Amino acid sequence: MERYLHYRSAYIAGRDSLASNALVHAVQELETRYETEKKEQRILSLEQEKELQQLRIRQKNGLIAGLGAGAASMLLLAFLLWKVLQNRRKIHWQETRIQQQKIKELEQERQIGFAGAVLQGQETERSRLARDLHDGLGGMLSGIRQGLVGAGEDSPLIGRAIGDLDRSITELRQIARNMMPEALLRFGLK
Numbered sequence: 001m002e003r004y005l006h007y008r009s010a011y012i013a014g015r016d017s018l019a020s021n022a023l024v025h026a027v028q029e030l031e032t033r034y035e036t037e038k039k040e041q042r043i044l045s046l047e048q049e050k051e052l053q054q055l056r057i058r059q060k061n062g063l064i065a066g067l068g069a070g071a072a073s074m075l076l077l078a079f080l081l082w083k084v085l086q087n088r089r090k091i092h093w094q095e096t097r098i099q100q101q102k103i104k105e106l107e108q109e110r111q112i113g114f115a116g117a118v119l120q121g122q123e124t125e126r127s128r129l130a131r132d133l134h135d136g137l138g139g140m141l142s143g144i145r146q147g148l149v150g151a152g153e154d155s156p157l158i159g160r161a162i163g164d165l166d167r168s169i170t171e172l173r174q175i176a177r178n179m180m181p182e183a184l185l186r187f188g189l190k
Helices: 002-151 156-179 182-187
Strands: none
Touching: 002 156
16 A cells, blocks of 8 residues: 555646646747737737827828918019019109100290290291391381482492492391391291
């Protein structure tokens, strides 16, 4: 019996040892599976977080791109508005200059018209004065000369008076001609 007990205790010890080894191996295998699943869950969770983060980054990039495009559009719009305003100012300035130029031209035309009217009045007055001198005074002096010639040229006083009258008539004709030159009578004053 002793032998039996000894074998039995060896058997129980061997069985316990085997069971313990199998149990340890099973526990280790379960721990390994658990750790593997836990790591797979963590990997899956990290992958999901990564995808979520990438979506957020895309969303932020899209927002940044949209804001950048909006800012660029606003800058372009502001530039175009500035150009339009600048062109309007330039057009207004040019219109003002054109109006001032027209006013100047009208003033010059008025002055030219006024000067023309003054010259026309002077021309008319000179023409009238030249006719009066030539026809009126010239005719009278010629009549006096003829009367003196008819009275006789023998007297030195009468001869000298006739000479003075001839010089006066020539001077009168010269003055009348200078006041109304032939070219002015033919072509007029332009």
